Amino acid sequence: DAMVIQNPRYQVTQFGKPVTLSCSQTLNHNVMYWYQQKSSQAPKLLFHYYDKDFNNEADTPDNFQSRRPNTSFCFLDIRSPGLGDAAMYLCATSRLGEGRGTDTQYFGPGTRLTVL
């Protein structure tokens, strides 16, 4: 089945220690998104890639970076995690440009990040 995969599902890191979260997709979608979701809150968009074009949200901290080496993979790098960065990180994909409803975003299972 085509899907969005995130690894790892749970990540524990130390305060200030860089961490990388991974997302891959077999849907051949041209857009990939990274969201941060804190407990009992709605997901908050950090940035997204339309093909290779990177779109950063204005309020995304510089501490968060992303890479998309190819269509299938996208990475979220947190350069110096703080306690406030503990959250669920959700990757999503969509396919733009093919008509109504096809821009639906499909999410992966998420990576739950703990910062000690």
Next chain:
Amino acid sequence: AQKITQTQPGMFVQEKEAVTLDCTYDTSDQSYGLFWYKQPSSGEMIFLIYQGSYDEQNATEGRYSLNFQKARKSANLVISASQLGDSAMYFCAMRENPNFGNEKLTFGTGTRLTIIP
């Protein structure tokens, strides 16, 4: 102002009953899309149903239907014959008229639905 408003933070419903989750939205765009997602305790966001602003008929997907009232700017989710597995957080979201390549979803604050046996 909130673009997506979900006024029910939590709901408790008896198994097998129908349930309506409320969602109102605010936009000045003519072209927009409305989505509902389910998020179980495991954390994955599961797409349920989509309604386009130009769709004349209410969307349906199995036990899910969307009661779309454009003039009132509401897009309520109706779940028929609720099941224990429906217990989850439900998010309403809107995609406003996007610039090509600048797709964004705005989420509401969610409704936590609990189905009682």
